[in-house]
Amino acid sequence: MAEATQMKVSDEIAITISNMNKWYGAFHVLRDIDLTVNRGERIVICGPSGSGKSTLIRCINALEEHQQGSIEVDGTLLSSDLKNIDKIRSEVGMCFQHFNLFPHLTILENCTLAPIWVRKTPKKEAEETAMHFLEKVKIPDQANKYPGQLSGGQQQRVAIARSLCMKPRIMLFDEPTSALDPEMIKEVLDTMIELAEEGMTMLCVTHEMGFARQVANRVIFMDAGQIVEQNEPEQFFNNPQSPRTQLFLSQILGH
Amino acid sequence: MSDTNQHSASFVRTESIPEREPPYAASGPVKWARDNLFATPANGVLTIVAAYVIYLILAATLPWILNGIWSTSSLAECREILDGTTGACFSVLSERWNQLLFGFQYPEELYWRPSLAFLLLFVAAAPVLFFDLPRKLLIFTALYPFIAYYLIWGGTILTPIVAILGCVAGGYVYQRFVAGSFAAGFFGGIVAALVVWNLGGLLITEEANEAAVMTAVPSRDLGGFMLNMMLGVTCVSLSIPLGIALALGRQSSMPLIKWICVVFIEFIRGVPLITLLFVASVMLAYFFPPESSVDLFLRVVIMITMFSAAYIAEVIRGGLAALPKGQYEAADSLGLDYAQAMRLIILPQALKISIPGIVNVAVGLFKDTTLVSVISMFDLVGMIRGPILASTEWNGVYWELLGFAALLFFVVCYGISQYSQWLERRLATDHR
Numbered sequence: 239m240a241e242a243t244q245m246k247v248s249d250e251i252a253i254t255i256s257n258m259n260k261w262y263g264a265f266h267v268l269r270d271i272d273l274t275v276n277r278g279e280r281i282v283i284c285g286p287s288g289s290g291k292s293t294l295i296r297c298i299n300a301l302e303e304h305q306q307g308s309i310e311v312d313g314t315l316l317s318s319d320l321k322n323i324d325k326i327r328s329e330v331g332m333c334f335q336h337f338n339l340f341p342h343l344t345i346l347e348n349c350t351l352a353p354i355w356v357r358k359t360p361k362k363e364a365e366e367t368a369m370h371f372l373e374k375v376k377i378p379d380q381a382n383k384y385p386g387q388l389s390g391g392q393q394q395r396v397a398i399a400r401s402l403c404m405k406p407r408i409m410l411f412d413e414p415t416s417a418l419d420p421e422m423i424k425e426v427l428d429t430m431i432e433l434a435e436e437g438m439t440m441l442c443v444t445h446e447m448g449f450a451r452q453v454a455n456r457v458i459f460m461d462a463g464q465i466v467e468q469n470e471p472e473q474f475f476n477n478p479q480s481p482r483t484q485l486f487l488s489q490i491l492g493h
Numbered sequence: 494m495s496d497t498n499q500h501s502a503s504f505v506r507t508e509s510i511p512e513r514e515p516p517y518a519a520s521g522p523v524k525w526a527r528d529n530l531f532a533t534p535a536n537g538v539l540t541i542v543a544a545y546v547i548y549l550i551l552a553a554t555l556p557w558i559l560n561g562i563w564s565t566s567s568l569a570e571c572r573e574i575l576d577g578t579t580g581a582c583f584s585v586l587s588e589r590w591n592q593l594l595f596g597f598q599y600p601e602e603l604y605w606r607p608s609l610a611f612l613l614l615f616v617a618a619a620p621v622l623f624f625d626l627p628r629k630l631l632i633f634t635a636l637y638p639f640i641a642y643y644l645i646w647g648g649t650i651l652t653p654i655v656a657i658l659g660c661v662a663g664g665y666v667y668q669r670f671v672a673g674s675f676a677a678g679f680f681g682g683i684v685a686a687l688v689v690w691n692l693g694g695l696l697i698t699e700e701a702n703e704a705a706v707m708t709a710v711p712s713r714d715l716g717g718f719m720l721n722m723m724l725g726v727t728c729v730s731l732s733i734p735l736g737i738a739l740a741l742g743r744q745s746s747m748p749l750i751k752w753i754c755v756v757f758i759e760f761i762r763g764v765p766l767i768t769l770l771f772v773a774s775v776m777l778a779y780f781f782p783p784e785s786s787v788d789l790f791l792r793v794v795i796m797i798t799m800f801s802a803a804y805i806a807e808v809i810r811g812g813l814a815a816l817p818k819g820q821y822e823a824a825d826s827l828g829l830d831y832a833q834a835m836r837l838i839i840l841p842q843a844l845k846i847s848i849p850g851i852v853n854v855a856v857g858l859f860k861d862t863t864l865v866s867v868i869s870m871f872d873l874v875g876m877i878r879g880p881i882l883a884s885t886e887w888n889g890v891y892w893e894l895l896g897f898a899a900l901l902f903f904v905v906c907y908g909i910s911q912y913s914q915w916l917e918r919r920l921a922t923d924h925r
Contacts (some may be wrong), residue, residue: 301822320830328828338823342841342922351837352827384922404827 247455250277252408252439253298258307260290260297260463267293268304269463277407280440282450282471285460286486291443294460295410298441299330312407328356331401335413337393339385345372345396346381349403357404364403371399375429391422395429402433409433411442447491451475459483557581561893567886585890586897589881593897596716596871597880603647603708607719610644613637614726622912645715645723647707655693659686675832712790716871718901723790724872725859725905728797732858733851735798736805737844741835743810754806761803767864769796774868793865801858808850812843845920852913856906863898873898 253275260268267290275281283291296302298309300316300323309316311326340348349368353359359367372378375395377388385393394414401409411430415423427449434440434453444450450457450471457474459467459482467474467483475491478484531537560580564587565571571582586593595604617637620630639653646652663686671678702709715723742754761769773792816839824834844851866875877894881887887894 299826301825324828324830327826330826332826334819334823334826336817336819338817338819340820340823340838340842342845342920352829355833355837356828386922400827 247279248277251275252277252279252312253441254308254310255298256308258297258304258309260293260302260304260306267463268297271307271465273458273465275408275439275441277439278437279456280434280438280454281442281456281458282454283441283443283458283460284445284447284450284486285466289460290463291460292412295332295412295441295443298408298410299327299332301332324356328352328404329406330408330410331404331406332410333394333397333401333412333414335416337385337390337397337417339393339397339400341385344382344384345377345388348385348396349400352400353403368399368403371402372396374402374432375399376425389422390418391425394418394422394426398426398429398433408439408441411440411444413443413445415444415446445490447475459486461486563587568888568890569886581893582890583893585881585887585893589876589887592717592876592881593873594717595719596714596876598714598716598871599710599719600708600714603710606644606647606707610641611719611722613640613644622916643707645719646710646712647705648709649697649701649705650707651693651697651701655690655697658693659689662686662689712788715790717876718873720865720870720872721859721862721902722905724794724797724862724865727794728801728858728862729855731794731798732802732805732854735802736809736851737840739802739806740809740813743806744813757799758803758806761799762807766797766800766861767867769800770864770868772796789870793868793870797858797862800861801854804854804857805851808847808854809843811850812845812847813839815846816842845917848913848917848920852909856909859906859909860902863902873901 251274253273255271255273258268258271259266271294283294285291293302297304298311298316303318312329314322314326316323316326339345340351343351346365346368349372350361350364353364353367354361357364369378369381372381375398377392377395377399380388380392380396385396388396398414414430415426418426423446427446430440430442430449431453440453442449442454454471456468457471458465459474459478459480461482467478467480469479474483475487478487530540556579558581560575560578561583562571562574562580563583565574565582565584566588568582568585571584575582591601591604595607599607614637616630617634620626620628620634636657639657642656643650643653663682666685667678667682669678670681739754739758742750743758745751745754770793773796774789820838820842821834824838829837863872863874865872866878869875871879877898881894882890
């Protein structure tokens with residue numbers, strides 16, 4: 239693992255995916271995926287739509303079931319046992335394209351719900367933690383509003399804070415900026431960059447190539463359910479090897 | 494702001510335009526009438542026609558109501574007083590008031606008991622309906638079914654106490670084992686409750702019931718609007734949880750549970766309620782062991798509850814389907830287990846969407862309780878059709894009696910409807 243950026247990556251392994259396959263009915267979405275993620279590593283996954291990149295990270299916290307191969311998260315092998323799955327999910331935070339905040343709860347309640355019910359944290363402590371992370375994403379003053387009263391960018395930052403309140407060891411981002419206006423994309427990316435600088439292990443599905451260059455230690459390009467190419471960002475963007483990657487990059491960076 | 498009038502190609506706004514009030518529009522009743530009643534000639538004609546129709550209706554009914562007689566003891570006497578003029582014989586209501594409310598067999602000296610139970614119903618329902626009230630009041634709500642049972646049916650106090658003990662035992666066993674597995678807790682709880690009830694049942698003897706401080710009143714003596722209220726309240730409060738369970742069961746990934754729920758819902762929905770009620774009154778006894786005599790009231794409650802639960806389940810299924818998939822995924826991704834995700838995330842939102850539908854079913858159910866008059870239970874309609882209209886004094890007073898029944902049901906149903914609208918406003922947090 240080359241040290242692409244100044245941020246450190248440990249030798250400890252966070253996620254191991256080996257020979258993983260997934261089908262939707264007869265459709266083979268993910269094919270022979272092998273991937274090892276070290277603790278502190280920041281990986282950006284890109285590729286055309288339908289290439290299986292979202293499905294891949296959704297398999298890591300078992301939102302999608304894989305049919306073959308194995309996924310090991312934080313030393314726990316992902317099995318169909320519900321307790322096991324809930325344990326892994328509580329260690330892995332996830333942010334969605336459409337934020338998926340709970341509209342019937344205030345921002346603060348959104349953030350304290352999982353710590354209180356899953357971690358059994360006392361309410362007061364959970365609220366303090368929540369306020370800490372809301373300050374971190376720079377919206378402590380919105381704590382008592384409802385998600386519907388916030389802008390898209392604010393909602394996505396709340397979603398990040400909500401995940402962080404569980405003190406996850408790994409964060410998954412599923413196109414976190416795809417549903418946002420350009421002005422709001424920046425505020426969300428800033429939050430993610432800050433998180434990366436603190437050494438969080440991150441897997442991001444995103445089309446923000448600037449973010450990939452700045453933050454990632456590794457960029458993975460997927461097409462048709464396979465990992466086509468992976469490399470450190472410098473090499474990936476300046477010297478792509480596979481013709482498919484070259485075509486993709488020329489299309490998204492071409493204008 | 495006059496910069497824009499100079500027809501130059503370049504323009505730079507130096508200050509933003511301040512917010513202003515909308516232009517002052519004429520207001521007052523004249524303006525309102527012009528906008529709403531006489532906006533166009535056709536509109537004006539409609540208004541006049543509608544006003545005339547309203548006048549005709551009032552002209553026919555008002556004298557009838559205002560000229561009503563309240564204090565005679567038979568229809569013949571009432572007609573004599575009216576002497577051919579238009580007027581209602583409301584005296585049937587005042588003379589048969591107690592029968593209309595309590596039926597004709599409930600002991601007169603005990604009317605205070607169901608009346609008290611009715612008043613306490615409001616205290617018990619308040620914390621459920623208005624959740625801003627202190628949560629401690631729910632303790633009374635939990636005890637209310639037992640208190641109401643004791644007040645209405647009387648008998649030995651051991652009956653409600655054994656019932657409470659059974660529930661407590663069941664709850665305790667459930668709490669104890671639910672951490673291990675939900676099925677163990679659930680079925681363990683039911684078994685524990687049944688054991689306590691059966692053991693407790695040995696303590697309750699016929700003599701104890703007869704010697705009790707509160708005179709025992711058998712179910713067949715219940716009647717009047719009281720019976721409608723009892724059936725309505727019991728069945729609504731039982732069918733909502735059952736409906737939620739059926740709706741969730743229908744979505745279950747376990748095929749056995751799913752198919753049990755589907756078959757139950759489809760079968761019950763496909764059968765007329767009146768058929769189910771006949772089953773309750775005649776056939777259900779065949780399914781119970783011969784020595785057990787399950788009360789007719791209980792049998793009817795079971796049937797109406799199953800009937801409306803099937804409808805409520807489908808309404809809630811609609812609410813569940815309306816939630817974006819992302820809500821389930823977000824709940825899952827935070828590590829909430831199924832029960833937590835349902836209770837904290839999914840059901841609060843799905844039930845909110847389902848409020849109009851649930852209220853629709855609840856109102857329908859409440860009115861359907863009058864169908865028990867067909868299986869010779871003397872509810873409000875049963876009293877009117879049976880003992881009152883059949884009596885020599887009041888044979889032929891239809892409008893007053895049925896109008897009164899309609900009014901009572903309207904008041905309750907309108908109240909439910911208003912409450913549900915308040916609830917929807919109260920729960921609106923999406924700020925659309």
